[in-house]
Each structure stands twice: as C-alpha cells, then as structure tokens.
Amino acid sequence: MADELLATDGRVIGERAIATRQRLLDATLDLLRRDGVLDLKVVDISRDAGAAPATFYQYFSDLDAAILALSETALDDEVPLVEFLQPPWSSAADIERARAFVQAYSEYWSDHYAVLIVRNLKADGGDVDFRSARSRANLLLLRRMAAMVTAGQEAERVPASLDPFAAAAAMMAMLDRLFTYQTEVRRRGTSKSAQHETLTTILFQTLTGIPTSSTSS
C-alpha cells in the first residue's frame, strides 16, 4: 500500500516522526499485553514511549485510533495464512497442511492476541470501525473455509445440514476463542501439541469430511 502516514492535522510525516509513531504503537501493544484494555491510558503509553502525552495526539486522535492501527498490522500478518487453505484441502494427505495451518494460526494469535481481543470486544460492542477491521480480517480465511465445505458437500462427504458460511465461522470461532483460552486448557494437563492435533482433526473433518486415518484407540 502506498499510503503515507499522516499526523492528526493531516500533514504527511517524515522519518523521525514515523519512528516516534511506531514507538507509541509498540508501547500501546506492550501495555495492552501487560494490563489489558481496561487499564490502557494515553499517559502511560506516552511515558513508556519516552514522549510527552501531547505527542500521542499528534499521531492518533484517541486510543481507539492507535488500537485500530495495531489491528491493521495484525491483518498484514494474517494474509500469509491464506496459503494454507488455498488450494482447498482435497485428499487425506492434506491433513498435513491443516496441521501447518493450525500451527501458523497459533503463532499468529500469540503475536497479536492482545490486539485481537480488543478488536473483537469493540466489534461486538458495535463499533463500526472495529467491525469493519474484523470483517476484513475474518473474510480472508472464512471464504476459503466455506469453499471447502461446499466442495465437500458436492462430493457428498460433508453433511448437507451444514451451512458453509456458518460452519466456517464456527471453525474460526473455535480457533480464536480456544487460543485465548489456552493457558487454562494447558493447566488441565493438555499439552500444546495435543491441543493442536485435536484442532487439526476437528478442522479437517468438519471442512472436508475426509475420514481421518486413525479411528482406532
């Protein structure tokens, strides 16, 4: 994208300013990770970035603007994940790609969870900008998943009772929520790899309807 960064007054900004802006974003992410949205403050962000509060307002009209900017960078990291779903999984061997997808998505999530949680929260709360940010991000993967379901139904492997889009949304929901929830699951003695294997199996089974090799215990 060839868009130049602007200050809040509309000026195009130079290198030094871009660096400052980035430091502010980094600090925002740090604080989001450490303390969560409920305790996020402009004053703290500025201090952590080694800048005066007034500086923050040169680049962001308010906290939401900064969080939205972080959402955009998260989106950039989501784009490559499409590769794992495209072309669609179509044979038992493709479970390897499902496995790789789960792994990659897990990493994506652990890089960006702090931002994604807020984005989802604000989107759920009805904020238009966050809604749109979420939609753009989700549709990327959702469309590919839905296409797999449709293909699976045409091949009569996937139940006709699935709505392709709803099924895809369900899978996304599962991935998102579960990664949020990960520490908790881990605490009950389920290893990370067991969790990934489980997700892989459910995903592959639901989207493609292709039987998983090992059905014996």
Place this chain on the structure above:
Amino acid sequence: MADELLATDGRVIGERAIATRQRLLDATLDLLRRDGVLDLKVVDISRDAGAAPATFYQYFSDLDAAILALSETALDDEVPLVEFLQPPWSSAADIERARAFVQAYSEYWSDHYAVLIVRNLKADGGDVDFRSARSRANLLLLRRMAAMVTAGQEAERVPASLDPFAAAAAMMAMLDRLFTYQTEVRRRGTSKSAQHETLTTILFQTLTGIPTSSTSS
C-alpha cells in the same frame, strides 16, 4: 445455598436491602448490555437504580464485585443445561438432544452474554476470581462433553487423535464465540436456524462420531 447476603461491612441484610441490592445488579446488567464494560460506572449504575452512589458501596466493594455477583446468577442458569448432555448421546436419535442443547445454550447465552463477555475478558486477563467463576461454569459442561469423546473413542467412532478435554474445550469455545458473533453471521444472510443446525451437526459429529443421516446434498 443457604448463604445470606452480606453488606460490605459484614452485616446480614434484610428484605428491603436485598431488593435494593437487586436493583443495583439489574442496573449493572442493563448498562453492561447497552454500553459495555469500558463505559461502566458506579455513578451511572446508582442513578439508574434510583439510589445514591454511596448505596452501591454498601453492597459491593467495587464494580468487579457486582459483575462477579452477576456471574453467579448466570451460573445458576447454566446448571440445567447439563441435562441435555447427560446421559451421553449414544445413538443417531440423540441428535435431537444435541439440537435442543444448542437451542438452550443459545438462549442461555443471549440472556447472559453481556456478563459472560466481561467474565471471560477478566479471566483471560488473569483475574483469579473471574478465572474461578469461569472454570466452575465451564467444567459443568466440559466434563460431559469430554466423556462423550472418550466413549466415542472406545466405540472406535471418534478419531484417537482427539484429546477428549481439548475437543470439549474446542466445542465450548465454538459455541461461546459464535453466539457473541451472531449478529455478524446473521448479517451475511445465514439464518438463525441454519446456524443452529450447523452447530448441532458439528457438535454431534465431533463428540460422538455417529454419522449424520443426510450426507447427500
């Protein structure tokens, strides 16, 4: 439970006070639904409940205490849902019970989503009390789901690659997140009943491994 309600100073409180406390909780829930956690204020709650701010502090040490109290009442409404999972689904006919479960869970969720979202948010953020509230609630259903997976594996219908607890958690995650997300899904032209049918199919398939009747399109 025979626990009597206490004021913050430890006194057991009478009927009139119980009613006031309840009005405060009702107002809290209303505001949570309307404006979300980020804008929740003691002053507003008190005003809406027709009380002075000082009154709030007679019954709750802070906002979190009130939200935790609301989480407990949500838990009460979750208990009956166990019926739908117990005894375990074991034949194709049990898909009716899965369907009823999804329906009931959807209603449970739409009654309590505002509180559950905050509970999850705070639990994810590491708050001990909210963690415990969430665990107690989730384990109720999680245990039954995990048992079904184990049974399905013993009958060699469910892939051995599933970890029973992780699979159950994945299903819970899917339900929770997707209901949050419902308006969005609806907006893309998926009807509520199509969504429920999809969830029912995925749930039943994943937990029991029993093939769904209609695999043709």
Place this chain on the structure above:
DNA sequence: TGTACATCAGTGAACGCGCGTTCACTGATGTAC
C-alpha cells in the same frame, strides 16, 4: 394502642485524584545561497 428506643437502610455533599486534552512554546532538521 401508643410512645420510646434500637437498629437498619439510604443519602447529600464534598474531597481529591487522575486522566484526557490543549496551547503556546522550544528544539531539531533541512534548504537556499
């Protein structure tokens, strides 16, 4: 059946902090010649 007293429940008004936000300013960097 009324009066005095004890306890319970609720509040007005204020204090004070902390945070968002702004404005007039200073300092840094680039450019012309």
Place this chain on the structure above:
DNA sequence: TGTACATCAGTGAACGCGCGTTCACTGATGTAC
C-alpha cells in the same frame, strides 16, 4: 562552508472534568412495654 530562514517534530505545564469513594448524617422500620 557558513549563515539565515523555513519547516518539522516534540513538549511543559496547565486546565478542567468526571469519577471513585467516604463520612457524618437523615429517614425508615422494627420492638419493648
């Protein structure tokens, strides 16, 4: 190769609001006789 000037970037200090929280108080209800 230095000096003057323009533009860019950053800030100190303050204002003011809004909210959490408290305390000494008032009003309501129950109880004894």
